[in-house]
Every structure is written in C-alpha cells, then in structure tokens.
C-alpha cells in the first residue's frame with residue numbers, strides 16, 4: 001500500500017517511510033491510497049470471532065501488502081493482550097471500556113502496535129544502529145508510548161515532560177521503567193517540551209548523527225490500529241442482537257480515535273452514525289454548524305486530554321469525505337459540554353447506574369443521553385480509567401475510588417529522570433552524547 005499526503009504534494013510513500021517520518025514533507029498527514037472493503041462473510045461472522053481474530057483481519061486490510069502475514073499476526077496478537085469489554089450502562093447505552101491496557105489508556109493499542117511495527121522493519125532490514133523516538137507529553141501520551149516501546153529491540157525512547165506539571169501517577173508511568181526508556185524532566189512547560197522535540201527533528205547535525213522519529217497520534221501506525229476497537233465493539237453488540245441502528249460516540253481531542261472509526265465505516269462496518277463529543281474546545285462542532293473550520297487556542301478543562309484547539313486529524317476527516325461538509329454532517333454530529341455539565345453527567349450516571357465515568361467518558365455518555373433517537377443503540381468509548389483522574393473524580397462524586405493493581409504497581413517503582421533546561425543547546429548536547437552509548 002502506498003500513502004499520499006492530505007496536502008497532496010507528496011504521494012507514493014511506502015508504509016515504512018510513512019511510519020518513520022510521521023508527518024509528510026509537505027506537512028500533510030499520510031493517508032492510504034486505498035481503503036479496502038471487507039467481505040460480507042466477515043461481517044456475518046464477526047460476532048463469533050475473538051478480538052485478536054477481528055483485529056488481524058482489519059490489520060491485513062491496512063498493512064497486509066507490506067508486512068508478511070506471520071509477522072503481522074504476531075504484532076497484532078502481541079499488541080492486544082487485554083480485553084475491551086462492552087458494558088451495559090442502561091437501556092440502549094453501552095460503554096466500550098478502552099482502558100484495560102498496560103497504562104489504562106486507549107492510546108496503549110496505537111503505541112504498542114507502532115512500536116512492534118517499527119521493531120519489525122528494523123529487524124527485517126538489519127541495518128543496525130538505534131532508532132530514537134522523541135516524545136513530548138503533558139501526561140497520557142508519554143506513559144502509553146513509553147510502556148508501548150518498553151523492551152523493543154533497536155529502539156530508544158526519550159520522554160520530555162514539564163517538571164511539576166504532570167500527575168504523580170502519570171509521572172510514575174514513564175519515569176520508573178528504565179531499560180530503553182529515558183525520562184527528561186524539563187524545567188519549563190509542555191510547549192517548551194514540544195519545541196525542544198520539534199527543534200531536534202529540524203536540526204541537521206543531530207539528524208546526520210542519529211535516527212530520530214516521533215510517536216505522536218498523527219502517525220499512521222498509531223491511529224489506524226484504533227479501528228480495531230470499533231469492529232470489536234460492533235461484534236459485541238451483534239452478540240447481544242443489538243447491531244441494527246448502532247451509534248458510536250467518541251470523546252474527541254485530536255480526532256485520531258474517531259477517524260479510525262470512520263475508516264472502519266468506509267471498510268463496510270455497519271455503524272449508522274458517529275457522534276464526536278467535545279468539551280469546551282468545540283472547534284469541530286463549530287465546523288459542523290457553519291461549514292468553516294476556525295482553529296483557536298485551547299482552553300483547559302476537566303477532560304484535559306481533549307483540550308485541543310486545532311485537531312490534527314481534522315485534515316484526515318476532510319480528506320475521507322472529499323472536503324464535503326454535507327457528507328461529513330450526514331455521518332457525524334457533534335456536541336459540547338462545559339466543565340459544569342461534565343461534572344453533572346458524572347454525578348447523574350453514578351446516581352442512576354452506579355457507573356463511575358471519567359471526565360472524558362462523561363462527555364460521551366451525556367452525548368448519547370442527549371442525542372440517541374428511538375430505536376438506536378449507542379456505544380460510547382470510555383477512553384480512560386477514572387482512577388487516572390483520581391482527585392477530580394473523587395471530589396466530584398464525593399466517594400473514594402479504587403486504584404487498580406496495574407496503577408499501584410507503577411507507583412512502587414523508583415523515579416529516574418534526567419533534569420533538563422528548556423534550552424535547545426542543552427538538549428542537543430545531551431542527545432549527541434547518547435549517540436555513543
């Protein structure tokens with residue numbers, strides 16, 4: 001499969017190049033030349049298949065031309081070593097819990113898949129030398145990427161995070177791992193971390209000396225595997241005999257997750273429609289309402305992983321629908337919830353159903369409460385475990401919540417991080433020294 005850029009100045013790029021580069025050289029996002037429709041027999045039998053079997057079929061449609069079947073199967077099975085259960089919340093509303101992975105984040109699937117695919121290419125070429133993944137994080141991405149790449153041969157990861165600005169739990173998730181993961185504690189804010197990473201990618205001397213790559217959500221190897229969730233969610237609904245008129249609601253920030261779902265629909269997945277749930281950062285909803293896309297600076301909210309003022313995957317959504325506002329509106333609707341509405345949704349769902357939502361999932365649940373029509377069955381994607389936002393959730397619900405064993409394990413480790421200034425010269429010096437190790 002070849003990939004083209006949403007800016008249309010680059011085409012014919014191989015999967016390997018698209019994964020290593022992340023962003024196309026014309027600054028667009030990579031899209032596959034073709035989206036393969038899966039056969040009716042697959043959809044007829046999907047309810048009898050396991051998560052791994054379904055995901056492997058979907059992965060073959062995306063990557064089957066570029067990765068041999070046995071290698072791809074291993075990557076998929078290795079990535080999906082946990083379940084993604086569909087939980088009934090109330091009549092017609094189900095939660096697809098995406099948070100049972102190693103860091104309890106839905107980004108685990110993309111990060112693990114990407115690390116293993118990159119590892120596959122490195123091994124196949126046997127070129128030697130290390131690939132260095134640089135990632136700036138305000139919390140969740142760093143933990144998913146660090147854990148996803150942990151122990152993968154030939155790859156080193158450098159996580160840059162703002163000192164004192166990530167939660168204790170999140171910090172533990174990427175500073176206690178050791179092995180091929182190095183955490184850099186930057187004396188600055190998240191924007192400083194991002195600037196350091198971007199400067200490194202543009203620095204000629206660094207690039208001449210070492211192979212640098214990124215692992216953010218625009219990478220095809222990170223966002224496409226999220227399609228697995230949608231097929232498996234649908235399969236579980238079908239098992240319950242509820243697959244007709246299904247609506248999938250996705251708490252969205254950079255729109256990578258929902259875009260993977262839209263790819264699924266193009267592959268024939270019989271989902272009726274999608275809802276993109278937003279917090280106060282409602283740039284997409286404004287686009288649906290007006291037909292004009294106007295990015296603006298993000299504002300901080302309770303659902304902070306969705307605080308995005310210029311969703312990077314919007315370009316992919318536009319491209320999928322050939323720029324047609326009308327076509328987009330016919331399959332996707334939007335909604336917006338303030339912090340106050342998010343907190344109210346969390347309390348209402350807890351009171352009515354005994355189910356604890358995290359602030360992101362709360363937007364998804366509320367959007368179904370508000371937008372589901374008679375005869376429809378709704379799935380919202382619960383994108384994070386509530387314990388990841390412990391203080392907020394406990395104070396909103398006025399109850400204690402249990403910290404899952406997996407999170408507790410991280411908190412037992414010893415923090416190891418390298419202090420770093422926000423000056424690029426210092427970061428560059430540090431990286432150049434790593435070259436020898």
Ligand SMILES: *Cc1c(COP(=O)(O)O)cnc(C)c1O
Pocket residue numbers: 105106107140217251252253254255256257258305306360383384
């Ligand atoms: C990353 C994230 C989102 C947003 O996902 P996108 O793919 O960027 O739209 C939503 N919820 C949680 C908990 C996240 O970590």
